[in-house]
Amino acid sequence: xxxxxxxxxxxxxxxxxxxxxxxxxxxxxxxxxxxxxxxxxxxxxxxxxxxxxxxxxxxxxxxxxxxxxxxxxxxxxxxxxxxxxxxxxxxxxxxxxxxxxxxxxxxxxxxxxxxxxxxxxxxxxxxxxxxxxxxxxxxxxxxxxxxxxxxxxxxxxxxxxxxxxxxxxxxxxxxxxxxxxxxxxxxxxxxxxxxxxxxxxxxxxxxxxxxxxxxxxxxxxxxxxxxxxxxxxxxxxxxxxxxxxxxxxxxxxxxxxxxxxxxxxxxxxxxxxxxxxxxxxxxxxxxxxxxxxxxxxxxxxxxxxxxxxxxxxxxxxxxxxxxxxxxxxxxxxxxxxxxxxxxxxxxxxxxxxxxxxxxxxxxxxxxxxxxxxxx
Amino acid sequence: xxxxxxxxxxxxxxxxxxxxxxxxxxxxxxxxxxxxxxxxxxxxxxxxxxxxxxxxxxxxxxxxxxxxxxxxxxxxxxxxxxxxxxxxxxxxxxxxxxxxxxxxxxxxxxxxxxxxxxxxxxxxxxxxxxxxxxxxxxxxxxxxxxxxxxxxxxxxxxxxxxxxxxxxxxxxxx
Numbered sequence: 001x002x003x004x005x006x007x008x009x010x011x012x013x014x015x016x017x018x019x020x021x022x023x024x025x026x027x028x029x030x031x032x033x034x035x036x037x038x039x040x041x042x043x044x045x046x047x048x049x050x051x052x053x054x055x056x057x058x059x060x061x062x063x064x065x066x067x068x069x070x071x072x073x074x075x076x077x078x079x080x081x082x083x084x085x086x087x088x089x090x091x092x093x094x095x096x097x098x099x100x101x102x103x104x105x106x107x108x109x110x111x112x113x114x115x116x117x118x119x120x121x122x123x124x125x126x127x128x129x130x131x132x133x134x135x136x137x138x139x140x141x142x143x144x145x146x147x148x149x150x151x152x153x154x155x156x157x158x159x160x161x162x163x164x165x166x167x168x169x170x171x172x173x174x175x176x177x178x179x180x181x182x183x184x185x186x187x188x189x190x191x192x193x194x195x196x197x198x199x200x201x202x203x204x205x206x207x208x209x210x211x212x213x214x215x216x217x218x219x220x221x222x223x224x225x226x227x228x229x230x231x232x233x234x235x236x237x238x239x240x241x242x243x244x245x246x247x248x249x250x251x252x253x254x255x256x257x258x259x260x261x262x263x264x265x266x267x268x269x270x271x272x273x274x275x276x277x278x279x280x281x282x283x284x285x286x287x288x289x290x291x292x293x294x295x296x297x298x299x300x301x302x303x304x305x306x307x308x309x310x311x312x313x314x315x316x317x318x319x320x321x322x323x324x325x326x327x328x329x330x331x332x333x334x335x336x337x338x339x340x341x342x343x344x345x346x347x348x349x350x351x352x353x354x355x356x357x358x359x360x361x362x363x364x365x366x367x368x369x370x371x372x373x374x375x
Numbered sequence: 376x377x378x379x380x381x382x383x384x385x386x387x388x389x390x391x392x393x394x395x396x397x398x399x400x401x402x403x404x405x406x407x408x409x410x411x412x413x414x415x416x417x418x419x420x421x422x423x424x425x426x427x428x429x430x431x432x433x434x435x436x437x438x439x440x441x442x443x444x445x446x447x448x449x450x451x452x453x454x455x456x457x458x459x460x461x462x463x464x465x466x467x468x469x470x471x472x473x474x475x476x477x478x479x480x481x482x483x484x485x486x487x488x489x490x491x492x493x494x495x496x497x498x499x500x501x502x503x504x505x506x507x508x509x510x511x512x513x514x515x516x517x518x519x520x521x522x523x524x525x526x527x528x529x530x531x532x533x534x535x536x537x538x539x540x541x542x543x544x545x546x547x548x549x
Contacts, residue, residue: 061540
């Protein structure tokens with residue numbers, strides 16, 4: 001399952017905005033539908049109560065003069081005016097049915113029982129209404145109406161469909177707006193992220209990240225820029241230090257080497273000559289180290305120049321293997337494979353350096369005696 | 376409400392429940408007619424007539440309806456007036472009345488009564504053809520139910536106005 005934290009910032013912002021608008025619109029539409037349905041019901045109740053009142057007024061004389069036919073006629077006429085009234089009934093003072101009319105093929109209920117003395121009641125798709133028939137402030141009967149609310153179902157469905165369509169439109173719009181607006185927030189962060197990625201990949205510290213805002217993202221970018229600036233300064237100082245140190249080391253070392261070489265040539269005493277040789281060996285090692293340091297500083301400052309030319313690879317291999325073999329007394333270097341006898345284009349000195357380093361490391365970090373392979 | 380009147384209404388309801396007039400005896404029919412007469416007065420506008428403090432119902436002939444009307448008169452008022460029920464035997468007695476009920480036991484002829492009736496008096500009868508002859512309302516029995524005929528010309532001649540709610544139930548005659 002996708003976790004919220006795994007989603008990118010950009011999509012999070014879009015998701016949040018879309019979700020918020022859907023929730024808000026959902027609530028608003030819900031309230032509107034409920035209000036609408038309720039107001040429709042109230043209107044229906046009002047209109048049916050007034051019809052019941054008119055019926056009550058018009059049926060006073062019918063009850064007074066014991067004329068159910070006229071009342072029934074009136075109820076029948078009512079059906080043509082308001083077809084939604086499926087059952088109407090006039091009862092006398094004692095609650096007995098005085099006149100009634102039902103639409104054919106409709107289920108009718110005992111309305112007085114449903115109403116329990118209330119003036120109206122909704123039961124499922126039916127509305128039941130009752131109104132007293134009064135003459136001289138005396139109740140002489142009641143009018144009951146049963147109204148079917150098929151229209152309500154249609155209205156409800158229509159409203160639901162409309163709300164759904166509007167919700168979808170809102171969804172699309174909020175998505176589009178979110179896509180546009182999130183760019184303002186996320187673009188700056190994403191820019192920073194891209195710079196960090198680039199630095200991690202290349203190790204190269206580029207120019208400062210530009211930003212014009214004054215919010216938290218701006219603070220973050222400023223802090224990042226300051227950090228990068230400090231790192232760059234430190235690196236520069238380190239490079240300078242290496243360059244200076246190696247250079248300053250090289251000069252006295254060359255002088256020492258010259259004198260020790262001279263000493264080596266002049267010394268006749270075997271024991272003394274051995275000491276001088278050892279000193280010379282260590283001077284050579286030190287010289288190589290200084291040279292390596294110089295190379296490093298050259299590489300870092302970009303001053304290293306390659307001397308490109310064509311040379312024979314087999315010659316180079318033989319030379320390096322022999323040179324390494326001469327230095328090592330504990331290891332035997334075995335060269336395998338057939339000579340390729342080809343000229344290659346490159347810096348001969350640097351490739352030789354690489355091979356020598358590889359061999360010297362191999363000798364240094366492997367146990368004595370067994371042969372080391374070099375293809 | 377007066378107990379008697381309640382009782383009276385109960386009788387009416389009982390009569391209507393019975394449904395048919397054939398099943399009723401004379402007194403029950405009289406009660407029903409009396410109730411009708413009382414209800415008529417609710418729908419009739421006497422206009423400038425009937426200014427007295429009393430509402431007088433005259434009954435021509437010795438009919439059981441007198442008893443029924445007296446029951447109503449003792450319980451209720453008409454047009455907010457005390458109701459007096461009296462039997463009329465002579466033309467002179469007709470003059471004071473607001474309503475005249477010409478029972479089928481009347482010894483005076485219809486024409487005589489009508490000739491003595493001044494405007495502002497509601498005439499009610501209970502014999503076939505009387506409405507056509509000139510009474511405002513006439514009780515008839517149709518399908519075993521008590522109905523009434525109304526003569527609009529007679530009503531307007533008497534200077535009275537009947538409510539539409541009443542007339543819609545009436546059988547209109549000329």
